[in-house]
Amino acid sequence: MTVKTQVQQAIASAQSVQASLTQFSLETENQQAKQLFEQLAQQQKNITTQLEGRYQQILEEEPQFNQS
Numbered sequence: 001m002t003v004k005t006q007v008q009q010a011i012a013s014a015q016s017v018q019a020s021l022t023q024f025s026l027e028t029e030n031q032q033a034k035q036l037f038e039q040l041a042q043q044q045k046n047i048t049t050q051l052e053g054r055y056q057q058i059l060e061e062e063p064q065f066n067q068s
Contacts, residue, residue: 003058004055004059004062007054007055007058008055011051011052014044014048015048018041018044018048021038021041021044022037022038022041024037025037025041
């Protein structure tokens with residue numbers, strides 16, 4: 001498995017976690033839990049953004065990965 005594929009999988013996983021946290025925040029009626037899930041979803045969004053940035057860096061530094 002290439003680094004490109006591993007990073008793509010990590011991005012997909014991170015997006016899934018973010019979606020789950022967002023869904024939890026929408027489904028809970030407990031305001032404290034809702035706020036916690038919202039904060040965690042935002043942190044996860046930041047992680048996803050960093051992974052996407054790393055993915056772009058890989059594509060720029062390793063042109064052979066652009067060949068699908």
